[in-house]
Amino acid sequence: DVKVTQSSRYLVKRTGEKVFLECVQDMDHENMFWYRQDPGLGLRLIYFSYDVKMKEKGDIPEGYSVSREKKERFSLILESASTNQTSMYLCASSRRGGGRLGTQYFGPGTRLTVL
């Protein structure tokens, strides 16, 4: 079974703090993704990475950065948290390629509240 884990299920931070969200997958997947989920908007892609040290912006990268130093780990960084970044954050991973290979598997999510 594919296993994607996220460092925290719930997190409360203050405005202006630097926040790190960690994601680890154990299936040797090349691709990793960070999404945020908001009611009525579905999931929106923040950043993704298709290899170590590689990253590409998704649809809503503003206010976020990422780091991928090892294949199994993909970190999302909020440099200076703001209240509009209160959301559910979901990490996913997949193999490189289309179809069955490219199916994304998700972690349990981190519900971040910024006060």
Place this chain on the structure above:
Amino acid sequence: AQKVTQAQTEISVVEKEDVTLDCVYETRDTTYYLFWYKQPPSGELVFLIRRNSFDEQNEISGRYSWNFQKSTSSFNFTITASQVVDSAVYFCALSVLEYGNKLVFGAGTILRVKS
């Protein structure tokens, strides 16, 4: 650009009723993949099915069935004899055959099954 529309925000049914969740997609690519994911209250997105654009064969898996129609750009999901455990948010998603396999999600449909 790709787009996925799930027009039903929320559906409530009584146990044992059949229910269909609608999904309409837009893409100009000829090769693409469609997905359904389930998000139970625990938060983790669970992969249910993947379909590629060249395979319009409908699929049945237990109480779940999927109807893919390219002519109407729809990929609808039917649960037969619904159960309380089916209560969740269901997401339809689309990816095109490009590097990274980014997913575009619909806004999701909340399904409530009452006993």
